[in-house]
Amino acid sequence: MEIRQLEAFSAVHATGSVTAAARLLERSQPVVSRQLQDLEHELGFTLFTRTRPQVTLTDKGRLFLDEVQAILAGLQQLESRSREIAGGVTHPIRIGASFSLACSLLPSALASMGDPAVVFERKLHLSVLPSSNIVQALVNGEIDAAFTSLPLELGRCRLHWSAQAACQVALPDTHALADAPVISPMQLACDMVITPSNASRMRHRLSTALLHPSRDKGQRQIVTSSTMSAIMMVRAGLGVALVDPCLVQHIRPEGVVYKPLDSYVPYLFGAITYGDRPVPEALQNIIDAVHEYAFKQIPQLTPGDETGVPVFANPLEAAQGAGNDARSVQAEADDAVT
Incomplete structure (x- = not known):
């Protein structure tokens, strides 16, 4: 198997035909x-179904494409890095971030570090x-570290830290509940709800x-893969949405208000790197710095544990309850002494 064969396969997929791929590859x-x-x-298997004028990936071809794209991307990085090594250039820092953190917490945290020349x-x-x-x-070595929402199947990745806080409800500022101190899902039973499309455990x-049980089961919803899109839809008056605390703190468009929910819905996020790869x-x-900035700026943020799994009971209330129990035990002990 040769690299030029893999390049030909990728180009045929990208262009839709052998003729166009040939032009692309010269x-x-x-x-x-x-x-x-x-x-x-x-x-030993067919990659494309030939249907003029274009070709279509077979099921096995689609699976093979995922592997090929990762290999070709790695080779491009290797070529770029080899030129940097030859020129004595320092390896750039490569960070990945989930959509929400990339447009909320991360830019502000990087700015808080001061002069980029020092960072x-x-x-x-x-x-x-x-x-x-x-x-x-x-795993592929495309990035060196990531700031992402959790939980994830971490495998051999190392979780440096995690933290969680409650999500809030985004409402149009013209909504009847815009001045309410706290919102209940029951109060939103007649509202259009904008929900995330990812079906993972946390997204579900x-x-x-x-979606309160009293809600009409046939009532329409809007489903989107982007929380930023959900916020803009709220601003346009299309409905209400649940928003993570990082976006609540950093993205406050005119026409949108955020309100606490009467039940605790955690948003967990953290920093991860791969295995034993040097940091x-x-x-x-x-x-x-991102860890320090998050705990300074996001209200009621609590540390997560090494599992990267959210705690579904409010940690602050649990800690407060434990403190009350301890004070009660101490008071009983004092009474017994008296």
Whole structure:
């Protein structure tokens, strides 16, 4: 199996035809056809269904494409990095972040560190990724560290820290409950609810938190993959949405108000790197700075544990209850002494 065969396969998929792929790669059409046929022969399965004028990936071809794209991306990075090494250039810091953290907490935390010339020596790359893609990006070496919502299947990834706080309800400022101190899902039973589309364990909880049992089962919802999009839809008056505390703190568009929910719906996030891969000092400084900034700026943020799984009971109330129990025990002991 040769790299030129993989390039031909990727180009045919990208362009939709062998002829267009040949133009893209600056090779002849017969050469690209032969490279594709040789690759299929070596693999033992068909990559494309030939339907003129275009070609379509087979199911096995689609699975193989995922692997090929990761390899080609790695080779491009290797080529770029080899040039940097030859020129004595320092390795850039490569950070990944989930959509919410990339447009809320992370920029402000980086700015809080002061002069960028001190924070990183030459270059910082920020890749905005779906949370579901972050672990694979770390495994592939595409990024060195990530700030992401949790939980995730971490595998061999290392969780440096995690923290959680309650989500809040986003309402149009013209909503009848815009001045209410606290919102109950029952009060929103007649509102259009804007929910996240990801069906993971945590997203399912976010999706259902505003759907009170008294709500009409046939009532419409809006489903979106972007919380920022949900906030903009709230601003436009299309409905209400549950928003994570990082966005609540940093994204406050005119026309939107945020209100506490009467039930605790946690949003957990943290910093992860891959396995035992060394963490340069500059990168560790960023990981620590984001942690410090989060606990200074996000109200009622509490530390998570090493599992990266959220606590579904309000940790602050649990701590307060434990403190009350301790004071009660101490009072009983004092009474007994008296």
